[in-house]
Amino acid sequence: MTAGGLWIVLLAAFAGAFLTRGAGVLISGQVEPETRVFEWFTCVGQALVGGLMVRAIFWPPTPLAETLAADRALALAAAFAVFFLAGRRLLPSTLAGVGLLAALNFARAL
Amino acid sequence: MPPRDMPRPLAAGFREALGAPALGLFAALTGYGAMTETVGMDPLVMLASVVLIWSMPALMTFSEVAAAGGGVWVMFVAVTFANLRNIPMVVTALPMVRTEGRLTWKDMALAQLLSPTTWVHILVFSETLPAPARRRYFVAFSATVLVAAVIGAVAGYAVVGELPKPVATALLFLTPVYLLLIIMSVRRLSGYLSLALGAVALPLLMDWSLEWGLALGGLGAGTAGFVLGGGLRRRAKP
Numbered sequence: 001m002t003a004g005g006l007w008i009v010l011l012a013a014f015a016g017a018f019l020t021r022g023a024g025v026l027i028s029g030q031v032e033p034e035t036r037v038f039e040w041f042t043c044v045g046q047a048l049v050g051g052l053m054v055r056a057i058f059w060p061p062t063p064l065a066e067t068l069a070a071d072r073a074l075a076l077a078a079a080f081a082v083f084f085l086a087g088r089r090l091l092p093s094t095l096a097g098v099g100l101l102a103a104l105n106f107a108r109a110l
Numbered sequence: 111m112p113p114r115d116m117p118r119p120l121a122a123g124f125r126e127a128l129g130a131p132a133l134g135l136f137a138a139l140t141g142y143g144a145m146t147e148t149v150g151m152d153p154l155v156m157l158a159s160v161v162l163i164w165s166m167p168a169l170m171t172f173s174e175v176a177a178a179g180g181g182v183w184v185m186f187v188a189v190t191f192a193n194l195r196n197i198p199m200v201v202t203a204l205p206m207v208r209t210e211g212r213l214t215w216k217d218m219a220l221a222q223l224l225s226p227t228t229w230v231h232i233l234v235f236s237e238t239l240p241a242p243a244r245r246r247y248f249v250a251f252s253a254t255v256l257v258a259a260v261i262g263a264v265a266g267y268a269v270v271g272e273l274p275k276p277v278a279t280a281l282l283f284l285t286p287v288y289l290l291l292i293i294m295s296v297r298r299l300s301g302y303l304s305l306a307l308g309a310v311a312l313p314l315l316m317d318w319s320l321e322w323g324l325a326l327g328g329l330g331a332g333t334a335g336f337v338l339g340g341g342l343r344r345r346a347k348p
Contacts, residue, residue: 016189024200044332050305051312105276
């Protein structure tokens with residue numbers, strides 16, 4: 001994609017992001033959040049984001065694909081284990097997963 | 111808990127954000143910066159994307175769709191759907207900060223600055239803050255984590271080529287893991303089921319069609335998770 005084309009798709013992405021935030025602002029004045037429709041909205045958002053992130057981990061379009069899928073699965077499991085064992089703290093859990101993957105990558109390169 | 115005194119809400123918001131919130135966003139965006147460098151994105155576009163889109167799922171979508179060569183319409187639809195979860199976030203956050211009886215441009219400005227980190231802080235701490243100070247407090251908080259994120263993205267973009275390859279590739283793992291863990295922080299069965307179903311359905315359906323797979327997979331898995339998790343049976347809170 002050319003640099004100009006990338007700026008145009010960035011504007012399209014900004015429009016999409018702005019649209020959802022604007023919709024939230026408009027609704028915020030009128031609707032009670034603790035309703036079924038908002039739980040459904042949250043579920044759709046979680047399915048979307050979760051699916052995209054799993055795709056970014058196991059079918060990545062980046063050099064992450066050069067690492068073993070089993071190593072990525074192990075590192076992901078480690079991040080989740082630390083998350084649940086250490087009081088759902090995001091930063092240590094994330095760094096545990098990334099650290100383990102880096103260590104496994106080093107070990108495979110030896 | 112009664113609201114505490116807060117003579118300088120901007121400074122207080124800045125101070126509160128400087129610890130774990132700023133570090134978390136710095137680390138998360140390091141992964142985004144690294145990812146965009148590896149797919150050859152222009153650094154100015156990368157920086158502009160962080161400021162304009164300012165939502166990790168949407169940023170990841172932007173990076174993935176741009177790397178796949180998706181066009182304007184695919185990008186618009188993909189980012190809109192990836193950002194849908196911002197709607198309930200904005201809807202639940204603004205009433206806790208707003209002091210005016212009607213919508214103003216300040217609501218849109220705060221909505222644009224809102225991230226899941228700020229949202230959680232609004233939900234947890236806003237009632238401990240005096241109402242007139244809340245908006246300035248959370249604007250300072252949000253702006254601080256945004257600046258930390260921009261610095262993180264630049265750092266990730268700049269250093270990824272200099273790092274040993276095992277570390278550079280592991281850095282690309284940071285952002286998706288961080289986001290999956292954030293989603294796990296929402297403790298509700300329907301949310302967990304939606305995440306699990308989306309994790310299976312979306313990659314498969316996006317192989318079939320980038321645009322339709324994303325939309326149908328998200329709607330289908332989210333709706334199935336909502337129903338299986340008892341969403342239809344739950345009574346709305348009065």
